[in-house]
């Protein structure tokens with residue numbers, strides 16, 4: 001098959017982790033006889049430096065026209081003084097919105113080889129950690145009106161958090177569809193004891209649940225959920241939540257798997273056109289040191305093959321290659337222990353690629 005992939009090389013460690021994922025994709029091309037055409041789509045700080053804006057029109061167009069987009073991470077202190085609408089993060093948010101990607105899926109699972117990296121007590125970790133966070137991605141406080149004004153002689157700032165029923169309904173369906181393919185349980189996370197958006201969220205999710213009689217639905221307040229993730233993670237199958245809560249809970253959840261460097265994500269809208277990125281940031285302090293863990297990006301590339309390019313066995317091959325490399329005792333510095341062998345970012349990409357040949 002021939003496919004076009006938009007490439008967002010990003011900031012900080014991002015060009016390195018994307019480079020490692022490309023080595024793995026090259027191995028997939030060779031083994032399975034595919035051709036991937038890459039189109040560069042600068043977004044974030046890199047785009048600000050080169051074009052003055054965090055999301056050049058050309059980049060958005062390239063991402064929309066390609067079969068899928070693969071990204072590392074964006075942002076860094078270098079662009080902290082940019083006005084809010086020109087920050088690197090705004091480029092990413094406008095890209096997600098411009099592509100209509102309302103469903104962000106973040107799988108949280110622990111590789112058996114990394115069990116010793118889990119900071120939870122043995123009896124809790126042994127319950128098994130295997131759940132998915134389905135995060136609404138283009139609504140809520142991220143996309144409401146942001147403003148800072150003078151009021152009563154001081155500055156006052158506000159961010160509007162809003163959700164309409166159709167936005168809740170469509171993301172709820174993603175979560176229920178996913179639960180049907182898993183253990184048939186959805187935990188909808190909100191703050192319905194305080195927020196109107198959460199009360200509408202809960203009511204709408206309950207309506208959608210009627211379409212899925214086989215799926216068990218429970219509701220949980222977000223503060224309780226953040227506690228339950230470390231107290232009893234085995235209870236979760238699919239966590240469904242809004243944008244800001246999902247941002248926070250997914251960073252927390254990544255930690256119980258050992259390292260945030262391991263977690264991939266997919267962002268999809270209608271159809272199977274998506275954006276794939278690890279959930280971690282651009283780690284500017286590590287830029288150029290070749291010590292970042294590219295596995296989150298490599299596994300994001302696997303998700304891209306599965307969900308946007310219709311290449312299941314190729315995706316399986318990447319996931320298996322990652323598992324095999326870990327089984328052989330190869331590690332990046334974030335998941336390294338005594339007796340294991342350290343690899344740099346580039347070398348980890350090559351090791352995984354070698355397993356695919």
Ligand code: IPM
Pocket residue numbers: 074075089092093247279
């Ligand atoms: C994430 C990131 C982004 C978000 C930032 C970079 C805007 O934290 O993908 O989780 O908040 O969505």
Ligand code: MG
Pocket residue numbers: 247248251279
């Ligand atoms: Mg985040």
